Amino acid sequence: MRGLAPFWSDLFEKFGLMLLGLAVFAAVIGIILFLADRAPKKGRDFWQLLAFVAPALILLAIGLIYPAVRTTLLAFYDRTGNEFVGLDNFVWMFTQPDILLTLGNTLVWVALVPTLSTIIGLAYAIFIDKSKGEKVLKSLVFMPMAISFVGAGIIWRFMYEFREVGFAEQIGLLNQIIVWFGGQPQQFLVNSPWNTFFLIVVMVWIQTGFAMVLLSAAIKGVPVEIIEAARLDGANAWQQFRNVTLPGIRGTLVVVITTISIATLKVFDIVRSMTGGNFDTSVVANEMYTQAFNRNEFGYGSALAVILFLMVLPIVVYNVRVMRKQKEIR
Amino acid sequence: MTDITDKAEAKLDRPLGQKNDPRAARPSRASKAKQSLTSPGATIAAVIIAVIWTIPTFGLLVSSFRTPEEIRTNGWWNMFVSPSFTLENYADVLTTQGASSANLGSYFVNSIIIAVPAALFPIILATMAAYAFAWIKFKGSGAIFVLIFALQIVPLQMALIPLLQIFSSVLGISGTFPAVWIAHTIFGLPLTIFLMHNFISEIPGEVIEAARVDGANHTQIFFRIIIPLSLPALASIGIFQFLWVWNDLLVALVFSGGTADVAPLTQRLAELVGNFGRNQERLPAAAFISLVIPLIVFFSLQRYFVRGLLAGSTKG
Numbered sequence: 001m002r003g004l005a006p007f008w009s010d011l012f013e014k015f016g017l018m019l020l021g022l023a024v025f026a027a028v029i030g031i032i033l034f035l036a037d038r039a040p041k042k043g044r045d046f047w048q049l050l051a052f053v054a055p056a057l058i059l060l061a062i063g064l065i066y067p068a069v070r071t072t073l074l075a076f077y078d079r080t081g082n083e084f085v086g087l088d089n090f091v092w093m094f095t096q097p098d099i100l101l102t103l104g105n106t107l108v109w110v111a112l113v114p115t116l117s118t119i120i121g122l123a124y125a126i127f128i129d130k131s132k133g134e135k136v137l138k139s140l141v142f143m144p145m146a147i148s149f150v151g152a153g154i155i156w157r158f159m160y161e162f163r164e165v166g167f168a169e170q171i172g173l174l175n176q177i178i179v180w181f182g183g184q185p186q187q188f189l190v191n192s193p194w195n196t197f198f199l200i201v202v203m204v205w206i207q208t209g210f211a212m213v214l215l216s217a218a219i220k221g222v223p224v225e226i227i228e229a230a231r232l233d234g235a236n237a238w239q240q241f242r243n244v245t246l247p248g249i250r251g252t253l254v255v256v257i258t259t260i261s262i263a264t265l266k267v268f269d270i271v272r273s274m275t276g277g278n279f280d281t282s283v284v285a286n287e288m289y290t291q292a293f294n295r296n297e298f299g300y301g302s303a304l305a306v307i308l309f310l311m312v313l314p315i316v317v318y319n320v321r322v323m324r325k326q327k328e329i330r
Numbered sequence: 331m332t333d334i335t336d337k338a339e340a341k342l343d344r345p346l347g348q349k350n351d352p353r354a355a356r357p358s359r360a361s362k363a364k365q366s367l368t369s370p371g372a373t374i375a376a377v378i379i380a381v382i383w384t385i386p387t388f389g390l391l392v393s394s395f396r397t398p399e400e401i402r403t404n405g406w407w408n409m410f411v412s413p414s415f416t417l418e419n420y421a422d423v424l425t426t427q428g429a430s431s432a433n434l435g436s437y438f439v440n441s442i443i444i445a446v447p448a449a450l451f452p453i454i455l456a457t458m459a460a461y462a463f464a465w466i467k468f469k470g471s472g473a474i475f476v477l478i479f480a481l482q483i484v485p486l487q488m489a490l491i492p493l494l495q496i497f498s499s500v501l502g503i504s505g506t507f508p509a510v511w512i513a514h515t516i517f518g519l520p521l522t523i524f525l526m527h528n529f530i531s532e533i534p535g536e537v538i539e540a541a542r543v544d545g546a547n548h549t550q551i552f553f554r555i556i557i558p559l560s561l562p563a564l565a566s567i568g569i570f571q572f573l574w575v576w577n578d579l580l581v582a583l584v585f586s587g588g589t590a591d592v593a594p595l596t597q598r599l600a601e602l603v604g605n606f607g608r609n610q611e612r613l614p615a616a617a618f619i620s621l622v623i624p625l626i627v628f629f630s631l632q633r634y635f636v637r638g639l640l641a642g643s644t645k646g
Contacts, residue, residue: 007425007435007436010436010439011439014439014440014443014507015439015443017443017507018442018443018446018447018507021447021507021508021511022446022447022450025447025450025451025454029454029455029458033549033552034549036548036549037547037549037550044547045466045548048466048547048548048549049462049466049468049548051458051549052458052459052461052462052466052548052552053458053459053462053463053474055455055458055459056455056456056458056459056519056523057459057474059455059512059515059516059519060478060481060516060519060520062496062516063489063493063512063513063516063517064481064484064489064516064517064519064520065481066492067488067489067490067491067492067493067496068484068488068489070491070492071488071489071491071492072488074491074492120379123375123379124376124379126372127372127373127375127376127379128376131372131373131376137376137377137380139629139632140380140383140384141379141380141383142632143383143384143387143625143628144383144387145628146573146624146625146627146628146635147387147577147621147624147625148576148577148578148579148596148599148620148621148624149577149579150577150579150596150599150600150603150620151577151596151599151617151620151621153600153603154390154599154603154613154614154616154617155386155387155389155390155617156386157603157606157613158386158389158390158393158406158610158613158614159386159389161610168403169403169404169405170405171401171402171403171404171405171406172405173385173386173389173405173406173407176405176407205383205386208383209383210639213636213639213640214639214640217640237369262483265485266485266486266487268579268580269579269580269596269600272579272600273579273599273600273603273604274603276604285485285487288487289487289580289583292490292491293583293584298491301491302491304487305485305487305488305490305491306488308485308487308488309483309484309485309488312483312485313483316480316482316483
């Protein structure tokens with residue numbers, strides 16, 4: 001408890017800065033809207049429109065559109081950003097065994113995480129639908145959604161923790177269970193290629209709750225009459241699910257799978273905090289950070305960011321097309 | 331203002347911001363039909379999944395109250411055999427000062443200083459923009475809105491390097507709170523504009539038309555009608571953005587400079603876990619300090635949280 005005085009002065013300074021920041025923001029927005037309110041009658045609609053959309057549009061142009069274009073250009077330049085190197089960065093990417101492995105890992109992630117999360121989430125949503133304690137059961141599986149990826153990483157580091165046999169007692173639950181059953185404890189996060197799978201488990205643990213909540217809402221939206229009719233026709237539980245529920249929730253399924261896929265492609269924190277990308281577990285988003293910010297290879301980093309964008313693109317296009325179709329049907 | 335809300339809700343036949351739930355109207359039949367579907371096997375499977383999903387977090391919580399010696403030498407399940415309880419770890423990670431200590435008190439403050447403005451700024455700017463896109467007719471409105479929607483797919487990674495260059499060489503604010511606020515605001519805008527637009531465009535046109543006839547201009551309509559009616563949506567989306575910022579690591583790593591002056595909890599946790607062997611007795615308590623705010627928000631405001639999630643994902 002010693003030396004807390006600097007902490008308090010620091011605290012006041014920081015909160016002061018926050019209040020100042022909020023006040024400046026409120027003042028800027030207030031002045032803009034005040035001026036728009038008092039704009040000359042002629043052309044007032046135009047000035048008011050500008051006041052409403054300009055702040056957001058300017059920020060987006062400077063902070064997202066310009067950077068995205070610039071990153072795309074940087075992908076074709078060397079590490080200094082001065083010399084044009086054509087496709088060299090991409091050639092590098094597809095000839096380095098390390099980076100190829102990174103790309104491969106990313107594909108494994110995006111194949112497994114959405115599939116497993118959706119299947120478990122859907123099964124769980126059906127199991128607990130209208131059961132006693134549905135709310136509590138839902139909260140338990142949904143809770144990891146509120147936790148940061150870093151926090152989840154720590155939670156699972158302890159689950160996976162490994163101790164040499166005979167050297168000490170296991171402190172990780174999984175290895176303890178293996179030992180209880182008479183097996184050899186494993187270095188879950190070190191032994192390649194299985195370590196990637198154990199990182200994926202963490203992401204599935206987080207995303208299942210998301211899938212479950214959305215699918216649960218969709219299941220409740222399937223008209224009861226149809227389910228009842230199917231039941232009266234003698235359909236068993238599986239047939240009811242297969243022929244009534246599943247078609248009824250198809251739209252939500254697409255949204256869930258695509259959303260989780262995109263989140264998975266961008267996964268960074270879990271890999272960063274659990275293995276740091278070592279032991280052959282790196283993924284594109286992590287490698288991009290390592291290249292650009294740890295090694296100052298801005299050309300390589302930009303090229304990896306572009307690859308990430310190209311991987312996300314088809315998923316989003318598909319998502320938008322499905323949503324369009326559904327709107328037409330409605 | 332309440333009469334406007336009432337009028338709007340009467341028009342929609344449900345509270346604003348709430349979806350029609352076709353089953354809600356006939357719970358009795360729904361539950362009857364359901365009974366045939368729930369089997370004991372399904373319930374057991376559900377409970378097993380729930381237990382598996384909860385154990386990792388529960389284990390960490392138990393660990394955080396054990397002595398450093400116990401954390402190092404045996405598993406948390408021994409707590410049930412030889413119970414012990416201490417707050418030593420929490421005191422250590424929160425208040426001990428010094429270069430090698432966790433020093434989480436400062437980082438906790440930083441997380442709050444970062445997350446509050448970074449949640450407020452984007453939802454206010456987004457509400458303004460969303461109102462314009464929904465209720466002010468202008469050329470190119472549709473095209474610009476689609477462009478903003480499309481920006482959601484640009485991975486953060488694409489914007490990091492150039493934005494950092496702007497912050498450091500043009501504005502000179504790299505590694506300060508405003509840099510992190512602005513970065514989060516920008517990255518949050520596409521989704522928040524999209525979500526707020528979904529909501530604001532649902533407000534019945536008659537309400538806004540009536541105000542216009544009474545001579546109200548856009549700013550007046552915005553403050554007297556749009557803001558009061560949007561409060562539930564603002565709450566949902568604000569909570570969402572707050573949690574997103576609180577849990578973020580990537581933006582913090584790039585823009586905060588990484589020191590105890592600005593960097594948030596997630597960054598410090600990532601550092602601590604990077605040296606797992608040396609910090610393992612600190613990590614359970616440290617992790618729970620970072621989890622406590624999200625968990626409080628989650629359990630007390632779950633309704634809003636879920637609503638925000640559904641609005642974001644099931645609407646076209």
